[in-house]
Amino acid sequence: NAGVTQTPKFRILKIGQSMTLQCTQDMNHNYMYWYRQDPGMGLKLIYYSVGAGITDKGEVPNGYNVSRSTTEDFPLRLELAAPSQTSVYFCASSPGTGGTQYFGPGTRLLVL
Amino acid sequence: SQKIEQNSEALNIQEGKTATLTCNYTNYSPAYLQWYRQDPGRGPVFLLLIRENEKEKRKERLKVTFDTTLKQSLFHITASQPADSATYLCAPPSAGNNRKLIWGLGTSLGVNP
Numbered sequence: 422n423a424g425v426t427q428t429p430k431f432r433i434l435k436i437g438q439s440m441t442l443q444c445t446q447d448m449n450h451n452y453m454y455w456y457r458q459d460p461g462m463g464l465k466l467i468y469y470s471v472g473a474g475i476t477d478k479g480e481v482p483n484g485y486n487v488s489r490s491t492t493e494d495f496p497l498r499l500e501l502a503a504p505s506q507t508s509v510y511f512c513a514s515s516p517g518t519g520g521t522q523y524f525g526p527g528t529r530l531l532v533l
Numbered sequence: 534s535q536k537i538e539q540n541s542e543a544l545n546i547q548e549g550k551t552a553t554l555t556c557n558y559t560n561y562s563p564a565y566l567q568w569y570r571q572d573p574g575r576g577p578v579f580l581l582l583i584r585e586n587e588k589e590k591r592k593e594r595l596k597v598t599f600d601t602t603l604k605q606s607l608f609h610i611t612a613s614q615p616a617d618s619a620t621y622l623c624a625p626p627s628a629g630n631n632r633k634l635i636w637g638l639g640t641s642l643g644v645n646p
Contacts, residue, residue: 452632464636471632511576518631519565524576
């Protein structure tokens with residue numbers, strides 16, 4: 422039982438490039454989340470999903486896209502990377518409303 | 534709008550003492566509140582959940598209280614150890630959409646040997 426896994430661990434992107442951050446959970450959780458955390462700052466919700474085929478925007482969705490075709494996977498797509506997207510990205514999953522959120526190890530992204 | 538506030542300044546205490554961290558919320562009344570621990574460079578890890586009808590919850594050396602009158606939750610670590618040094622986050626559900634949590638900025642705790 423690996424929990425929530427994220428790849429890659431670290432990536433450097435050039436301005437304007439695109440990439441997909443991968444997130445997979447093996448706990449059969451319906452809810453999944455993407456957060457970003459800037460240095461010394463709190464977690465900000467980018468997108469979340471309450472089940473396969475259902476996604477919704479969080480606080481800071483601009484510049485990102487998500488899809489949820491399976492219960493296990495919730496990839497986050499960055500189109501046209503900008504320096505403002507330099508951050509640590511965390512994926513989390515939860516069994517449902519009011520449930521504990523289980524976090525992945527994070528992806529550190531640097532956009533230069 | 535709903536707001537979560539935690540001690541913004543780092544808390545440094547001596548090993549063996551009790552650490553008390555504060556989480557205040559305004560403009561709404563959450564049905565529950567979760568506490569997480571975050572180590573540098575890692576994702577948060579769940580510690581405790583307390584519901585509005587529970588005044589206190591304990592787990593080993595951890596204790597959480599929930600005062601709905603004061604709109605405040607306190608998080609205590611008794612007999613603190615250097616390994617307890619981390620940032621502690623409180624997270625109640627979002628008002629009107631309990632599928633999401635609202636995250637405080639966290640309080641950094643340092644336990645000195």
